Amino acid sequence: MHSPLVPIPPRASQYGIEPELVKTRVSELPRMTSVLLKELFPDLPEVIYPSSEGLDAIRKASVAALQKVDMSKIKPEHSVNILASHHGFTLLGGEPYAELLRTIRDVVEARTGCHNIRLRAGVGLRFRETEEYIKRYGLDKDFNGKAIGVAPIDQGIAIETEIGTLYGIKKVYDADWIIHAHNSDVREVHFHRQVDRAVKPFGMSYARIETRSTYHQNLGPRAANFTARAIFDSPFVQSKFAFAAFLTMAPNGIVGVDVDSNLYALNDRVTEIGCRYYGKMMTLLGEIDECIAALDFPAPAVYVFSAGVIYANFAGANTDLYDLELPLPAYTWYTESFYGKLGRPLLDEIPPMNKAIKMTVHNYAWTGYPCAFFTEHIPTVVVGQEQAELFNRDPQNLNYMKHAVVSESTEDAMEFAYKASGTRKVIVFDGAMGGINVSEPLAELLLKKAPEVSERVEETLLPKWLRQRGVRL
Amino acid sequence: MKVVNLLAVVEQDKCRGCRICEFVCPVVAIKMENRMAVIDNGRCRGCAACEQRCPEYAISMVKREQPVFVKVDVSAVDYTQIEELCTKAKFNPEQLICYCTATRAEEVAAAILQGAESPEELSYLTGVRTGCKVECIQPLLRLLAAAGIEPRRPKDGWQWYGKTVTVWEIPEEVKQKYASRGFYFDEDIELLNRIVEAPLQGRSDT
Ligand code: SF4
Ligand code: SF4
Numbered sequence: 099m100h101s102p103l104v105p106i107p108p109r110a111s112q113y114g115i116e117p118e119l120v121k122t123r124v125s126e127l128p129r130m131t132s133v134l135l136k137e138l139f140p141d142l143p144e145v146i147y148p149s150s151e152g153l154d155a156i157r158k159a160s161v162a163a164l165q166k167v168d169m170s171k172i173k174p175e176h177s178v179n180i181l182a183s184h185h186g187f188t189l190l191g192g193e194p195y196a197e198l199l200r201t202i203r204d205v206v207e208a209r210t211g212c213h214n215i216r217l218r219a220g221v222g223l224r225f226r227e228t229e230e231y232i233k234r235y236g237l238d239k240d241f242n243g244k245a246i247g248v249a250p251i252d253q254g255i256a257i258e259t260e261i262g263t264l265y266g267i268k269k270v271y272d273a274d275w276i277i278h279a280h281n282s283d284v285r286e287v288h289f290h291r292q293v294d295r296a297v298k299p300f301g302m303s304y305a306r307i308e309t310r311s312t313y314h315q316n317l318g319p320r321a322a323n324f325t326a327r328a329i330f331d332s333p334f335v336q337s338k339f340a341f342a343a344f345l346t347m348a349p350n351g352i353v354g355v356d357v358d359s360n361l362y363a364l365n366d367r368v369t370e371i372g373c374r375y376y377g378k379m380m381t382l383l384g385e386i387d388e389c390i391a392a393l394d395f396p397a398p399a400v401y402v403f404s405a406g407v408i409y410a411n412f413a414g415a416n417t418d419l420y421d422l423e424l425p426l427p428a429y430t431w432y433t434e435s436f437y438g439k440l441g442r443p444l445l446d447e448i449p450p451m452n453k454a455i456k457m458t459v460h461n462y463a464w465t466g467y468p469c470a471f472f473t474e475h476i477p478t479v480v481v482g483q484e485q486a487e488l489f490n491r492d493p494q495n496l497n498y499m500k501h502a503v504v505s506e507s508t509e510d511a512m513e514f515a516y517k518a519s520g521t522r523k524v525i526v527f528d529g530a531m532g533g534i535n536v537s538e539p540l541a542e543l544l545l546k547k548a549p550e551v552s553e554r555v556e557e558t559l560l561p562k563w564l565r566q567r568g569v570r571l
Numbered sequence: 572m573k574v575v576n577l578l579a580v581v582e583q584d585k586c587r588g589c590r591i592c593e594f595v596c597p598v599v600a601i602k603m604e605n606r607m608a609v610i611d612n613g614r615c616r617g618c619a620a621c622e623q624r625c626p627e628y629a630i631s632m633v634k635r636e637q638p639v640f641v642k643v644d645v646s647a648v649d650y651t652q653i654e655e656l657c658t659k660a661k662f663n664p665e666q667l668i669c670y671c672t673a674t675r676a677e678e679v680a681a682a683i684l685q686g687a688e689s690p691e692e693l694s695y696l697t698g699v700r701t702g703c704k705v706e707c708i709q710p711l712l713r714l715l716a717a718a719g720i721e722p723r724r725p726k727d728g729w730q731w732y733g734k735t736v737t738v739w740e741i742p743e744e745v746k747q748k749y750a751s752r753g754f755y756f757d758e759d760i761e762l763l764n765r766i767v768e769a770p771l772q773g774r775s776d777t
Pocket of ligand 1: 624628
């Protein structure tokens with residue numbers, strides 16, 4: 099057994115409590131250990147980050163990947179918007195994504211002679227989140243003051259698509275060319291189901307509320323992501339699209355940088371890596387029979403990471419999130435909306451939240467995403483009155499604390515969770531890189547189950563998942 | 572239904588009169604007076620859209636001394652009419668259409684049947700769209716359309732631009748074209764239809 103890995107530190111943000119208030123990390127408590135992801139799945143790819151080369155590896159890989167893309171359409175007198183999303187800044191501390199953005203800017207300027215290069219960084223439901231990242235990583239300086247955060251309630255622009263008019267954020271498209279700078283981390287598999295993952299921001303962080311609501315309320319759980327494809331394929335967006343540049347992610351880190359002017363070719367590569375490596379990790383987490391889930395990461399409760407998997411996906415790990423034959427995961431907004439007045443699903447076939455999660459200890463996680471569904475269905479202890487108060491002041495979480503209790507310290511919260519749940523298995527969602535912080539009994543279980551899971555995914559599940567998405571290896 | 576516990580407050584000397592807060596307020600609670608933003612405290616639903624978008628950071632959210640309880644009385648309307656309207660808009664009346672405020676389709680339908688004619692009025696009366704401010708605009712537009720109402724957009728505002736497609740309206744040729752790429756349109760229609768028709772839980776006669 100190894101010592102616990104260093105978790106991602108708390109971040110100063112208007113969406114979370116002050117970092118000084120996070121006095122103890124769950125991984126620091128007695129009897130915590132870690133498992134390296136390569137020990138679980140030795141076939142995971144080699145990573146360029148984290149590595150001894152640090153951020154230089156990202157710059158080198160980005161420069162090399164950008165070399166193969168044609169930029170001749172971009173003329174010195176043109177304007178270019180590099181489109182970014184908040185999500186990238188939540189990966190491995192955020193610096194690698196910031197470095198990708200800087201490198202794209204520098205290479206485009208050097209290759210084309212174009213100086214009017216702006217950063218437009220979209221968000222989820224925390225409208226100033228990328229504004230915070232732009233300052234934190236000095237991107238305003240790197241982009242000569244031309245870096246802004248954009249939000250889905252900002253001024254819109256109508257986009258004609260093959261399914262009718264949808265709406266984008268005007269400032270996303272106010273340049274001659276757009277460059278789609280993203281990453282292949284799977285994150286919300288419960289929403290996009292690994293269908294057109296690489297295209298998703300066109301229907302989400304680059305889009306207006308009308309489009310995002312179409313995704314989450316009008317199309318259904320498995321047709322939702324078509325909004326992104328419809329917008330991306332529109333003549334308007336196609337007339338501006340220059341190329342895409344992605345950090346290629348695996349659960350254990352950054353594998354490389356992928357640049358392509360054919361987004362769908364890139365998407366197929368993303369689909370394969372997403373299904374294979376993240377699919378294995380999620381299938382393994384679905385094997386956990388009982389545990390306490392500890393949330394300890396600078397992001398809203400649903401987005402805290404462990405082994406590259408977000409808590410929202412662990413809450414649905416009792417079903418196969420990649421299998422498109424299953425219409426509804428245990429948690430998606432469609433699922434949540436289909437619970438009737440008595441707190442039961444409207445249809446019997448709707449799966450319950452992952453019953454293996456006996457309790458959740460919310461040590462440190464942000465506001466800015468509606469999470470009351472989680473406290474309603476999973477017994478939750480929130481650490482610190484300040485954190486509880488922050489949730490009570492969040493218009494998206496007015497009901498979160500209605501179903502949770504408050505504990506004074508991390509130690510007390512965990513002691514309570516051990517006693518009340520009766521399990522000694524703990525999984526910590528703290529963003530530890532290259533491994534997973536867990537308690538010893540859970541480490542043993544994961545190591546025991548991983549080989550069988552790996553074989554099952556390779557031989558049975560992966561071929562099915564790829565077939566369902568029309569992707570051939 | 573929402574308990575409004577916050578109120579937006581403008582710091583007048585920071586305001587530069589750009590009107591962005593006015594354009595994003597989902598209940599139209601902000602007006603410009605002498606080129607400065609003024610908030611109608613009685614109307615504000617504490618959503619923080621203005622605070623989050625003001626480029627001058629001139630708005631802050633303060634705790635209200637007395638929270639305001641915002642709710643439309645569903646029992647004041649014949650429930651058969653509510654069911655009819657929800658079904659026409661393809662919602663189960665008990666379906667949640669706003670995750671942040673836990674507002675169900677029936678409450679919005681009741682507000683429409685009692686005379687509300689725009690998303691802004693619906694947000695003001697029920698609190699819907701005053702949490703995340705993003706995800707629930709289409710259900711409001713669908714329910715209004717089902718009631719035969721064509722709402723008018725607030726003048727110059729960015730509150731909303733238009734109703735969009737639903738899965739029931741996806742053209743056949745689009746479905747065919749992408750059938751092998753993992754979009755399960757017809758299967759999702761079948762699922763959503765069953766949700767619409769699912770028995771209600773909250774009625775004593777079911
Ligand atoms: S957004 Fe800010 S600066 Fe602009 S009018 Fe409103 S309060 Fe004033
Ligand atoms: S309802 Fe929202 S946008 Fe309107 S004034 Fe109140 S907090 Fe600001």
